Amino acid sequence: MAKIQGKRNSTKKEVIIEKASRLFREKGFGAASMRDLAEHVGVEAASLYNHIQSKSEILQTICFKVANEFMTNLEAVEASNQSTLKKMEAIIRLHIRMMLDQYEFVYIADHEWRHLPEPYLSNFLNQRRNYRKRLGDILEEGIGKGEIKAIDPYVAVLVILSAISGIDSWQRSRKSTSAEALESNMVKYLIEGLKK
């Protein structure tokens, strides 16, 4: 049975996935070994397999957890009755926040999905394509209604998502740019390019 861990309010499987996310980001999925991971969890490598089925399963869990979270949020935004600009701002802000406080997970979903085994790889890429398509549709609708500038929606989505995912190279140590300032400045830049 999956019981509650003593210290924290999380199962050991969750601890494993959390530690793994850090390791996968630092070394890359291929270069991170199960023995490495085991050491960080405080256990022998073989013992990991009492909680997970394979190394790939960890990657799958992380990637689809992130994908589902973004997708759920997108659906909420789509169903809302805001203006196009407000919708885009909501999405942009969510992406930035996710990047800031679920950094490891988002990073892996962004950069290590290549190592997903089939059929999960195709599945993941389909979801991603679908997500971007629907973001583009929001922009296109906004253009049709004359709410935003007539920019190529595909390029705009590319720019917005890539810009945010680039926060991974942000130097958290810099005092000059706090998380809040980063978010507001980035929103400003990205939204400004959409306004008429």
Add this chain to the structure above:
Amino acid sequence: MAKIQGKRNSTKKEVIIEKASRLFREKGFGAASMRDLAEHVGVEAASLYNHIQSKSEILQTICFKVANEFMTNLEAVEASNQSTLKKMEAIIRLHIRMMLDQYEFVYIADHEWRHLPEPYLSNFLNQRRNYRKRLGDILEEGIGKGEIKAIDPYVAVLVILSAISGIDSWQRSRKSTSAEALESNMVKYLIEGLKK
């Protein structure tokens, strides 16, 4: 002696690096094996070592080749007498072009630098920090002269570079967006956010 290859106007070392760049991008540095690479070059794994010294050396060559190319261009732009907007546009266009026609190399310098061994890793990161700093200085000067909008230069650099590096997820197959259209649309979006 490093002699000229029969077919092409390139040494075998260059062929190895070219094939490796493709492989490193597809599988990641850690997951790409020398035996894999050897097969693509048409040779046994051990024979590679007649032309290179190690797997890491290939990564180093690629990363610093790209870094030097960008740095050289930046110096030319800095020395020029253009307006801030023109300077930024020149830099943006170069980045996009590099991304489009030296895709594999740029991708690796962007994503696989983590696997550089010390002291090359520190060296590379220093160069990158320096590059971004100087891009930020160009923007700051433009703001001081009142040529562009008073945006946070650090964030602007982050957005611009990240947006361009995100072209790696661009679907070349899409007929709807040619390389030229992509470039002009992207420049438009990114430059627009800088204008007053």
Add this chain to the structure above:
DNA sequence: ATAAAATGCTAACGACTGTTAGCCAATTAT
């Protein structure tokens, strides 16, 4: 033609990979 250098090959080393088997102790359920 002969020497020298470059480049290929096979075989192998030692280290490391993800994962499984089998056993034992601790915890939980009856």
Add this chain to the structure above:
DNA sequence: ATAATTGGCTAACAGTCGTTAGCATTTTAT
């Protein structure tokens, strides 16, 4: 108290990794 389950351990497997040694062949220089 006893049985059942969970989760830890050690040992090991079969495979792959980057790399080196030693030898053979081809190409270049003299």
